[in-house]
Amino acid sequence: MTDTESKALQPKEKSEAATPAEQTRPGLVFTPAVDIFETEKDITLLADMPGVKADDLNIDLRESVLSLDGDVKAPEGAGEADVIREYRTGKYYRQFTLSQVIDQSKIDAELKDGVLRLKLPKVEAATPRKIVVNS
Amino acid sequence: MLLRRTTRWPTWNWTGPFDELDRMRRQMDLLSQGLSRGLWQEPAAGVFPLINVTEDKGNYYVRAELPGFKGDDLDISVTGDTLSIAGERKISPENEKATYHRREREAGRFSRIINLPGQLDTGKVEADCKDGILTVTLPKSEAAKPKQIAVKAS
Numbered sequence: 001m002t003d004t005e006s007k008a009l010q011p012k013e014k015s016e017a018a019t020p021a022e023q024t025r026p027g028l029v030f031t032p033a034v035d036i037f038e039t040e041k042d043i044t045l046l047a048d049m050p051g052v053k054a055d056d057l058n059i060d061l062r063e064s065v066l067s068l069d070g071d072v073k074a075p076e077g078a079g080e081a082d083v084i085r086e087y088r089t090g091k092y093y094r095q096f097t098l099s100q101v102i103d104q105s106k107i108d109a110e111l112k113d114g115v116l117r118l119k120l121p122k123v124e125a126a127t128p129r130k131i132v133v134n135s
Numbered sequence: 136m137l138l139r140r141t142t143r144w145p146t147w148n149w150t151g152p153f154d155e156l157d158r159m160r161r162q163m164d165l166l167s168q169g170l171s172r173g174l175w176q177e178p179a180a181g182v183f184p185l186i187n188v189t190e191d192k193g194n195y196y197v198r199a200e201l202p203g204f205k206g207d208d209l210d211i212s213v214t215g216d217t218l219s220i221a222g223e224r225k226i227s228p229e230n231e232k233a234t235y236h237r238r239e240r241e242a243g244r245f246s247r248i249i250n251l252p253g254q255l256d257t258g259k260v261e262a263d264c265k266d267g268i269l270t271v272t273l274p275k276s277e278a279a280k281p282k283q284i285a286v287k288a289s
Contacts, residue, residue: 008183008244008245009242009243013185033241035235035240037229037230037234039230046240048202051268053266075270076189076196079191080191081191082188083251086185086186113203115267
């Protein structure tokens with residue numbers, strides 16, 4: 001599935017999100033790139049959110065809707081003037097509707113180097129079981 | 136309609152006083168769309184990663200968003216007034232039995248050379264990669280720093 005040889009990374013412009021609700025504070029909102037994959041036992045979500053620290057990240061799961069909300073502070077100091085500006089900074093927001101039922105007490109979230117790894121274990125009843133028919 | 140036929144005379148070939156304005160408005164809309172889209176349409180150099188360069192009196196700061204990178208994955212070098220950043224992003228393969236629903240993150244190699252407008256003090260360059268943001272602090276060489284010149288009162 002993964003390439004055996006590395007190809008060159010292409011620059012990708014950050015995609016601005018059309019937020020469903022108006023924000024209370026002004027600023028740009030971006031959609032983070034995510035990888036979502038599912039195994040029998042859980043759903044794992046990996047999101048690229050550079051500039052977000054663990055304290056500024058809000059993960060919310062209610063009624064099967066998962067919301068990721070990461071706040072980014074502008075990294076530039078006060079006295080700095082722009083020479084080249086190729087990307088803008090803003091918070092990250094993305095929402096997903098989960099089709100599976102998740103065991104909320106066992107959710108595991110890890111934010112490292114700007115990558116969020118969110119593991120959502122499925123409720124036990126959802127894991128496939130073979131039912132033996134007695135004759 | 137009768138009204139229409141009488142307005143076909145050469146002097147009557149506009150359908151209303153706002154016709155010209157309408158046409159102008161449509162053209163201005165097209166023009167302003169072109170402007171607002173074009174400002175942020177493409178990254179300036181078309182090379183990964185996109186960078187922001189800022190400066191203050193003593194330093195240049197080069198920032199890039201590189202999620203998933205640690206210090207060891209990056210190869211940064213400085214010469215004269217040029218900064219070179221290279222590296223490779225590896226995304227570790229997950230469980231073989233996993234089904235992917237979304238695959239948006241990319242892995243691969245990158246290499247970029249950035250020319251800075253002034254000379255640098257290459258001995259004191261510092262780089263810091265935290266939370267996926269790489270910040271390279273490049274102090275300007277003494278000759279490149281702005282100096283206040285006092286005007287002598289005669």
